Amino acid sequence: MLLRLLLLICAPLCEPTELFLKPSPSQTIEGNSMTLTCEIQPRLQTSKAQLQFCFFKDNGALKSGWNSSPELRILAMWTKDSGSYWCEAKTAKATTTIRSRRLWIQVQRVPVSDVSLETQPPGGHVTEGKKLVLVCSVAKGTGNITFLWYKGAMGLKLGTKTKHALTAEFEILTARENDTEQYYCAANNGFGLSLSGLVSITVRIPVSRPVLTLRTTGAQAVVGDMVELHCEAQRGSPPVLYQFYLKDVTLGSSWASSTGGASFNLSLTAERSGNYSCEASNGLEAQHSEAVPLIITVPTENRRDLLTSGVIEGLLGILGPTTFVLLFCYCLKRKIGRRSARESLRSTSSPLPQDSTYLNSPTPVPLQPVYGNVNTLSGDDIYSLVYSTQLEQESPAEPPRTLSKDKVSLPIYSKLKKITVIDMDYDDAV
Structure with a gap:
């Protein structure tokens, strides 16, 4: 019985067997993984747990060593991994092994x-x-x-x-x-x-600090002249934006697509005296120039006009409110005075003219005017009626004369501003 058992165990190994190594995939691309499988043909009846496998490359064993798995997985293959591969199998207690044939594996490289x-x-x-x-x-x-x-x-x-x-x-x-x-x-x-x-x-290239130059038509900057403001940065990639300032107030701007800077023309007035500057920028960093002062000369006649207008403006600024108040008070007082005069005139009766009488006198008596207010109002006009009488000496031989109505002169009205005098002259009867 013992002998029969030994024969059953040894029979599979005593039969002619062959070991094969199979790569998967068959063509290996560099960078890809590969699996090596060790197969026995015909298959042994012995349980796989009783077999041990080992994989080799060229003249040395791979790191996996002997183990019970007939497969070995290599995660990435490179050209340096190209070479001759084989495997071996043995039972756990056997002293002999079975070796596969060598298989050349070439790892394929992909061109860039x-x-x-x-x-x-x-x-x-x-x-x-x-x-x-x-x-x-x-x-x-x-x-x-x-x-x-x-x-x-x-x-x-x-x-x-x-x-x-x-x-x-x-x-x-x-x-x-x-x-x-x-x-x-x-x-x-x-x-x-x-x-x-x-x-x-x-x-x-960022712009360098620009330089501002002022160019006037004459030796001095005079009101009415033109001044050219020229701003230029020595370094800086174009295009460059140049901006011009007077006391931090923007006057204008100009683009320059090449070297040489940019200019800006300005008409001079008396108010444009002060410090001028410019700024250069090409989108990287802005640079500001130093301030350049400019004093504008005002001619004598213009200066006198400016002084006169300034004085007038100052006086108007001071006297304007005062004048308005005085005019208002004057108008109010005038209105009150007119109202009082009208009330007085309406309350006073106009005397009737009396007949002139003649008295004996060696010399004629001059005319004596008699004034009387006419109770007549026309707007703001006031009329007065003046009667003139004359006393004459009557001769003894002549009878007394009476005033002749047909010889009475017509009243003369003289329209004055505010008061009009009416003069009535009674002539002597013929």
Whole structure:
């Protein structure tokens, strides 16, 4: 019984068997995973738990060593992993092993493709003194890739890096004005160089502090003349915006698309004396010039006119309110006076004229005017009636004469301002 049991255990190993190594996938691409399987044909009737497997490459065992699994998974295969592979199997207590045939495994490399160059900051614009980064990338490519950077169409080589990656960076720590140029990069993983397109890099220069120059037509700045304000920054990437100021008040602005600065023309008046300045900016940093004083000369006649107008304006400013108050008081007083006069006139009766009498006298008596108010009002006019009488001497031979009504002269009205006098003259009867 013991002998029969030994024969049953040893029979599978005594039969002719063969061990095979199978990779999956059959063609390995660099960077991909691969699984190695160790198979026995015909299959042993012994339980798998009683078998041990080991995988080998070239002349050495792989790190997995002996274990009960007939499979070995390699996460990533690279060109350096290309070589001769095989496996061995044995029972747990057996002293003999079965070896598979050697299998050559070639890891396939993918050539680089779609090489491109990008910049940081984006757009290819960098400020002078700042860092510029050139990023070279490939869409496809396996294994170690060598990246190269070039400046200018003639291909001035800047640097080289080899990385097991699809991107690499080249840095220009401090950009200068002469770094304004076209750039490109290249990549190679053993199949030859693959080039990117050209990328233009522009290094922008901040404006320097501008200088303001005032140009007048004569030796002195006189009212009515024209003055040219010229502002210019020696350095700065165009376009540059120039703005002009008088005592921090903006006068105008002008763009300059090239070097040489910009100008602004101004007509001079007496109020435009003061400190002038200008500002330059190209979007990076604004710079302000120093102040330039300008004294405007006023001609003598203009000065007299300005002085007169100033005095008049000052007097009007002072006397205006006072004059208004006085006029108001005067009008009020006048209105009150007119009302009193009207009331007095209405209350006074007008005397009737009396017949002139003649007295004996050696000499004629001059006319004696008799005044009487006429109770008549027309607007603001007041009329007075004046009667003139004359006393004459009567001769003894002549009879007494009486006043003849037909010889009475017509009343004469004289319209005066405010008071009108009416003169009635009684002539002697003929």
